[in-house]
Amino acid sequence: MNPDTRLKDPLSLRVTPWISFIGFFVVWQLLIDTGIVPRILLASPAEVGQLFIDKLTNPDPDGAVLLTHTMVSLLEAVLGYVLSLVIGIPLGLLMGWFVVAEGLARPPFEMIRPIPPVAWIPLAIFWFGIGLTGKVFIIWACGVVPCVINAYTGVRMTSPTLIQMARTYGASDWQIFTKICVPSALPMVFGGLQIALALAWTTLVAAELIAANEGLGYLITMGRRLLRPDMIVLGMIMVGLTGWIIGNIIDRIERRLTAGLERGGAAT
Amino acid sequence: MNAALEHPTTVQGLQRHKSPAAILRRLLKNRYVLYLVSISGLLLIWHFSAVNFATSKYMPTPWMVLKELWRIAHENLAGKDLLGHLWSSLHRVLIGFAIGSAVGVPLGLFMALNRYINNLVKPVFDLIKPMPPISWISLAILWFGIGEESKVFIIAIGAFVPALINSYNGIRLVDPALYDAIRMLGANRWQTMMEVTFPAGFPALFAGLQISLSVAWSCVLAAELVSARSGMGFLIILGMTMSNPSMILSGMVVIAVTAYLITVVLSKVEKWVCPWKVELPQ
Amino acid sequence: MTAETVKIECRNVSKIFKQRAGTVQIPVLDDISLRVLENEFLVIVGPGQCGKTTLLRIIAGFETPTAGHVLLDGKEISGPGPDRGMVFQKYTLFPWRTVMANVEMGLKLRGMAKKERREIAGHYIQLVGLQGFEKAYPHELSGGMKQRVGIARAYANDPKVLLLDEPFGQLDAQTRYLMEQETARIWSAEKKTVIFVTNSIDEAVYLADRIITLEGKLPGRVKSSYTVHLPRPREHIDKKFLELRHQITEETELLL
Ligand SMILES: Nc1ncnc2c1ncn2[C@@H]1O[C@H](COP(=O)(O)OP(=O)(O)OP(=O)(O)O)[C@@H](O)[C@H]1O
Numbered sequence: 098m099n100p101d102t103r104l105k106d107p108l109s110l111r112v113t114p115w116i117s118f119i120g121f122f123v124v125w126q127l128l129i130d131t132g133i134v135p136r137i138l139l140a141s142p143a144e145v146g147q148l149f150i151d152k153l154t155n156p157d158p159d160g161a162v163l164l165t166h167t168m169v170s171l172l173e174a175v176l177g178y179v180l181s182l183v184i185g186i187p188l189g190l191l192m193g194w195f196v197v198a199e200g201l202a203r204p205p206f207e208m209i210r211p212i213p214p215v216a217w218i219p220l221a222i223f224w225f226g227i228g229l230t231g232k233v234f235i236i237w238a239c240g241v242v243p244c245v246i247n248a249y250t251g252v253r254m255t256s257p258t259l260i261q262m263a264r265t266y267g268a269s270d271w272q273i274f275t276k277i278c279v280p281s282a283l284p285m286v287f288g289g290l291q292i293a294l295a296l297a298w299t300t301l302v303a304a305e306l307i308a309a310n311e312g313l314g315y316l317i318t319m320g321r322r323l324l325r326p327d328m329i330v331l332g333m334i335m336v337g338l339t340g341w342i343i344g345n346i347i348d349r350i351e352r353r354l355t356a357g358l359e360r361g362g363a364a365t
Numbered sequence: 366m367n368a369a370l371e372h373p374t375t376v377q378g379l380q381r382h383k384s385p386a387a388i389l390r391r392l393l394k395n396r397y398v399l400y401l402v403s404i405s406g407l408l409l410i411w412h413f414s415a416v417n418f419a420t421s422k423y424m425p426t427p428w429m430v431l432k433e434l435w436r437i438a439h440e441n442l443a444g445k446d447l448l449g450h451l452w453s454s455l456h457r458v459l460i461g462f463a464i465g466s467a468v469g470v471p472l473g474l475f476m477a478l479n480r481y482i483n484n485l486v487k488p489v490f491d492l493i494k495p496m497p498p499i500s501w502i503s504l505a506i507l508w509f510g511i512g513e514e515s516k517v518f519i520i521a522i523g524a525f526v527p528a529l530i531n532s533y534n535g536i537r538l539v540d541p542a543l544y545d546a547i548r549m550l551g552a553n554r555w556q557t558m559m560e561v562t563f564p565a566g567f568p569a570l571f572a573g574l575q576i577s578l579s580v581a582w583s584c585v586l587a588a589e590l591v592s593a594r595s596g597m598g599f600l601i602i603l604g605m606t607m608s609n610p611s612m613i614l615s616g617m618v619v620i621a622v623t624a625y626l627i628t629v630v631l632s633k634v635e636k637w638v639c640p641w642k643v644e645l646p647q
Numbered sequence: 648m649t650a651e652t653v654k655i656e657c658r659n660v661s662k663i664f665k666q667r668a669g670t671v672q673i674p675v676l677d678d679i680s681l682r683v684l685e686n687e688f689l690v691i692v693g694p695g696q697c698g699k700t701t702l703l704r705i706i707a708g709f710e711t712p713t714a715g716h717v718l719l720d721g722k723e724i725s726g727p728g729p730d731r732g733m734v735f736q737k738y739t740l741f742p743w744r745t746v747m748a749n750v751e752m753g754l755k756l757r758g759m760a761k762k763e764r765r766e767i768a769g770h771y772i773q774l775v776g777l778q779g780f781e782k783a784y785p786h787e788l789s790g791g792m793k794q795r796v797g798i799a800r801a802y803a804n805d806p807k808v809l810l811l812d813e814p815f816g817q818l819d820a821q822t823r824y825l826m827e828q829e830t831a832r833i834w835s836a837e838k839k840t841v842i843f844v845t846n847s848i849d850e851a852v853y854l855a856d857r858i859i860t861l862e863g864k865l866p867g868r869v870k871s872s873y874t875v876h877l878p879r880p881r882e883h884i885d886k887k888f889l890e891l892r893h894q895i896t897e898e899t900e901l902l903l
C-alpha cells in the first residue's frame with residue numbers, strides 16, 4: 098500500500114489498532130479484577146504500573162531500584178556488544194578481502210558459529226563467576242558471530258565492477274579494501290549490528306536469569322522466587338522496552354551513516 | 366609463518382626450484398594450507414594453555430574433552446545417557462516449534478491478507494515482540510510449574526515470533542507485477558492466491574521456519590539452564606555445578622553439532638521444496 | 648488487410664494520477680483516441696516517461712481512465728481479462744514455475760486438461776524457439792529467453808489482443824534485433840491484433856502496420872500517425888525503410 102491510499106482508509110480501519118491496543122490492557126485488567134486469572138499467576142497492568150513507580154525509589158524487596166537494575170544490564174550488554182563489534186567487524190572485513198585472514202580465521206570461527214549463545218553461559222560462569230566479566234564474555238561470544246558474518250558477506254558482495262574499475266586506475270589491494278569494499282559493506286555491517294544486538298540482549302537476560310545478583314533478569318527471577326508476578330511482568334516490560342530503545346538508536350545511527358549509500362529504485 | 370616447515374613434503378614435491386620466499390608466498394595463498402595451519406595452531410594453543418599455565422584448572426585439553434565425550438556417551442547422568450538427554454531437548458523443541466509455527470504462520474498469513482486482522486493483531490504483537498522469549502520463563506514456571514509445559518511454552522513463543530514475521534513479510538513483499546501477470550491470464554481471486562501469493566511467499570515463510578527452529582533450539586537450552594532435570598542445557602549446567610569443564614565443553618560440542626545438523630538438513634529440505642530459489646553468489 | 652473490423656478503440660482517454668491524498672495531480676495522458684483494427688500490428692512510439700505504459704495498462708484493464716472509454720469489440724472493458732494478453736516491460740515470469748508451466752499457466756487457470764494444454768504450450772515454446780528448455784526455471788534463462796517465454800505465455804492463452812510494453816527494452820542491441828525478427832515471424836505465422844509499445848523508431852518501422860507517435864512530454868498526447876506499406880519481411884537498409892524512418896525522426900523530438 099502506498100501512502101496516498103492509507104490516508105483515505107475508512108474510519109473502521111484507522112480505529113482498529115487503537116481498539117486492539119486499549120482492548121488488550123482492558124481485558125488484561127478485567128481478567129485479574131474479576132478473578133478469572135488468580136493474582137498469584139499474573140499481575141494487572143495497574144499493579145505493574147504502581148510497582149514501576151514504587152521501584153523507581155524503593156530498593157526492596159530485591160535489593161536495588163529499577164534504574165540500577167537497568168543500568169547494570171545495560172552496562173553488561175553494551176560492554177560485551179562494543180567488544181564484539183571492535184573485534185568482529187574488522188575481522189569479518191579482513192576475512193572478506195584477504196585470503197590469509199580468511200584462511201586463518203575461518204576454521205575457529207566455523208567451530209564457534211553453530212554454538213547457540215546461551216550455551217556459553219555455564220562455561221562463562223565457570224570461568225569468570227557470576228559478575229560483570231562473565232556476562233561481558235557471554236555477550237561478546239554471541240555478538241561476534243553475526244558481526245563477522247555480516248562484515249564478511251558485505252565485503253564479498255562488493256560490486257566486482259567497482260573493484261575492476263579501481264584496479265584499472267592502479268589502486269592497491271589495501272586501497273581497494275578501505276576505499277571500496279569497506280564502504281560498500283556498511284549496510285550489511287549494520288544489519289549485523291542489529292542482529293548482534295537482539296542476540297546480545299536476549300542472551301544477557303538468559304544469563305541473568307541463571308546467575309546474577311543484579312540486573313533485569315535477576316529482577317524477573319526474584320519475582321518468581323518471591324511469588325510476585327508484578328515484579329516478573331515489570332522486569333519483562335523493562336527488558337522489552339530497553340531492547341526496543343537501543344534497537345531504535347542503532348537504526349537512527351544506521352540511517353545517518355548509510356544515507357548516501359541508498360540505491361535508487363530500479364528502472365522501470 | 367612457519368607453514369613451509371610444517372609441510373616440507375608438499376613444498377618439495379611442488380616446486381623444487383623456486384626460492385623459499387616464493388614458495389611461502391604461494392602457500393599463503395592456498396586456503397587449505399591456511400586452514401590446516403589455523404586448526405593445528407588452535408589445537409596447540411589450546412593444549413598448551415591447558416597443561417602449562419595457571420589456566421589449567423579451568424581448561425581441559427582437547428584430548429580430555431574427547432575422552433569426556435566418550436564417557437558421557439555411555440555413562441548414566443542423572444537418569445539418562447547422552448542420547449537420552451539429547452532426545453529430551455529435541456522432543457521439547459519439536460513440540461514447541463510445532464505449536465509456535467502452527468499459530469504463527471497462519472496468523473501471519475491472515476494479517477498479510479486482511480488489513481482488519483492485521484490492525485487488530487499487530488499492536489499486541491508489537492508489545493510482545495521485543496521481549497526475549499526466555500524472559501517468559503518465570504511466568505511460565507508460575508503458570509505451568511517446572512515440568513515440560515513451561516519449557517514448551519518458552520520454545521513456542523520463541524518459534525512463534527519469526528514464523529509470524531516471515532510469513533507476513535513473505536506475502537506482503539510479493540512483486541506486484543506477478544499479480545498483474547496472473548490476472549492478465551484470467552485468474553480469479555482463489556487462483557491468484559494459490560498460484561502467486563503462496564508460492565511467492567513460500568521462500569520467506571520457509572526462511573522464517575528455519576529461524577524459528579534455531580531460535581527454538583536456543584530457547585530449549587536456556588529453559589533447561591534455568592530449571593530442568595534432563596536435556597542438553599541441564600547437562601552443561603550439571604558440568605558447571607560439578608566443576609567439570611570437560612563436561613561443559615563436550616556438552617557444547619554436542620549442542621553445536623546438533624545445531625549444525627539442523628541447519629544442514631533444513632537447507633537440503635529447502636532446496637528440495639523450492640528448487641527455483643536463486644542462491645546468493647558465494 | 649481486408650476485414651476492417653475495429654478491435655480496440657480508445658475514446659478520449661485521459662489519466663490523471665493523484666498522489667498524497669489528491670494534493671498532487673500528475674496528468675499523464677490527455678485525450679487519447681485511437682483505433683486498432685483486427686489483426687493489425689499497431690506500434691506506439693514515445694520517449695521515456697510519456698505515459699506509454701500507463702496507456703497500455705489502461706487498455707489491459709489494470710488502471711481505469713480518469714475520463715474516456717476503452718472498447719474491445721465495441722464493449723467497454725472492465726478490469727484485466729484473458730481476452731487480452733500482455734508482455735510486460737519488466738520480466739514477469741513466475742519464478743517457481745518451469746518454462747512449460749509458465750507458458751501453460753493461462754490454459755491451466757481455464758481448467759484445460761493437462762494433455763491438451765501441454766500440446767498447445769509445446770507448440771508456442773517451439774514457435775518462440777525455446778524447445779529443449781521446457782524444464783528450465785526462469786532464473787536459468789537469459790533476458791532474451793525470458794521475454795520469449797513471456798511472449799509464448801501470452802500467445803498460448805489465445806487472447807484477442809496482444810499488448811507488448813517495450814518487451815525488448817532490457818536487451819542488448821544484437822538480441823533486440825534478433826527478437827524483432829522473431830516477433831515479425833511469429834506474428835506472420837499466427838496473426839493477431841497487436842499493440843506494441845516502444846521508444847525505438849527503427850523497431851517501430853520494422854514491425855508496424857501503423858505507427859502512432861506520442862508527444863515527448865507529460866501529459867502524453869497523440870502526435871501523428873503513419874501507415875507503413877513496406878512489404879514483409881522488411882530490411883533495415885531498404886531505401887523506403889530508411890526514408891520512412893527519417894521522416895518520423897524529423898517529425899518527432901526523438902533522437903533514436
Ligand atoms: N501509479 C502511479 N501513480 C502515480 N504516478 C504514476 C503512476 N504510474 C505512472 N505514473 C507516472 O506517470 C508517468 C508516465 O509513466 P509511464 O510508466 O506510463 O511512462 P512510460 O512512457 O512507460 O515510460 P518508460 O519509457 O520509462 O517506460 C511517470 O511520470 C510516472 O511517474
Ligand SMILES: [Mg+2]
Binds near residue numbers: 365699700701812813
Ligand atoms: Mg513504460
